[in-house]
Amino acid sequence: MHLQSFPAAHPPQIPDAPRLGLPWALAEARAFHLQGIGRLARAERAAAKQRAEHDAPFYLAAEVARLQAVREQLAGEAQQWWQALVSNDEATVCEAVNTAFSDNPAAGCAVGVDGSVLSVVMRQQDLDSLPTQAPGLTPSGRPTLKNLTKRDKTLWWLTSMGSNIVATLKEGFATAPGVTAIDLAVLTRLPDTQRLGFVAYGRWTRATIESTPWREPEDALRFLDIGQDVACSVTTTASGNLSSIIKPLDVTRVPGLQDLLDHAQDEPDSGETTLADLDISLGGNTPANGGSSVTDPFRIKPFAEWKQEAPSGLPLPPPAPFVVPIALVAGQTLVLPEEAWQGLRMAFSFSGADADLTLFLTGQDGRVAGDEDFVFYNQPSGASGAARVLGKQPEGPHTVERATVHLSALPERVRRVALAINMDVDTGLTCASLTYANLHIECGTGAAWIFQPPADPDIRAMVVAELYRHTVDSRPAWKLRAVGQGWAEGLDGLARAYGVDVE
Known part of the structure; x- marks a missing residue:
């Protein structure tokens, strides 16, 4: 044990608040206002979109100001803690x-x-x-x-x-x-x-x-x-x-x-x-699963929550009816409905071992433009909030990690979004150790899809599904493909395949 070295303490570094953009806010607002409105109700949909365009700038400004205030508070608390530590409180x-x-x-x-x-x-x-x-x-x-x-x-x-x-x-x-x-x-x-x-x-x-x-x-x-x-x-x-x-x-x-x-x-x-x-006893409050039970201080307030708290907020629309998700098989593709562009919610559910959900925002060449397009637990937001991973939490016997993607808010350079998982590198386990694993994707209208990736004993990282731009009847579209293929070397191989620099 005495041969072990320990890193010296240093002042806490508080990360910047997530960068948010108007396209993201508009996508959130549209998803909210369009709930429960049928596709053929053109007048109502047009009015809903106008309400979204009105609300989006206020929602964006409120969230940017709130998150910046949170960061300033955290930075002040961190500075006070560091001064107390170095002064031997x-x-x-x-x-x-x-x-x-x-x-x-x-x-x-x-x-x-x-x-x-x-x-x-x-x-x-x-x-x-x-x-x-x-x-x-x-x-x-x-x-x-x-x-x-x-x-x-x-x-x-x-x-x-x-x-x-x-x-x-x-x-x-x-x-x-x-x-x-x-x-x-x-x-x-x-x-x-x-x-x-x-x-x-x-x-x-x-x-x-x-x-x-x-x-x-x-x-x-x-x-x-x-x-x-x-x-x-x-x-x-x-x-x-x-x-x-x-x-x-x-x-x-x-x-x-x-x-x-x-x-x-x-x-x-x-x-x-x-x-x-x-x-x-001293470690009894240490959260399992890499800190998944700790509340994210930079949690973005959903539009529905902001709207409900706003002084002139309208009542919430009725919830969309439950729809049985469509089961996909490896290699299957489908065209996403236009409503899905305003917001896709994803949940990767599993048990038996630990795994992490990762998003890669790639260009036409299938590679990320920079490390900021690699969205994972240490960098949970990309494209000004258009793609986010929301962390893990236990739900009954399973662990669930969630993410959101607003396709309409992604910059034009992003042509494809890879939804990938990788096993905990410290365990050496493969995807065969995951049990009851499935990826559930849904949009605000209630349409949903589910895919069960293969329990492959030879790989440690896998692309479960892809979202990619396409053209259907001469019109732009987004498609979803179930994949279920991966890399034996795990996260390193997965990251390099998408152009992420791995040190």
């Missing part, structure tokens, strides 16, 4: 450090800040939990398991503790840039009494930790030599060997340690929050 530093510690194998907890000195308590693995045997060779060279001597087991445990101490110190300094030293104390369950006790403590400075080379596993034991007032239960005997007996340290030398020990709970069956489970 105790609550801010402890919260940031404990969040960083939440995934550590040795649970750590920041318990206070005094000036520029941070105090940390770490829970080391119990000696009795280590194996009693280790791999070895017989005199004839055959592999075997050999019993560990008590001294060897103690050395293993001490090296593990030193490694965890060094990692905790490095991560603490990386997370809290204003901290110059860390007072760290280590708790474990003592083998003889099975009670908690402190087995190491000391003070380590930032300069010492950052200037010491950490290259070999044996370097973990350097924590004993480079700290200030370091005490450790494992000592060196007069003959130069490590002691094999672990006894609790005298905590009266360091103020506050006895109080910490008196209030430490380490009974897994007690039902109380335990120090052993500290890393779990």
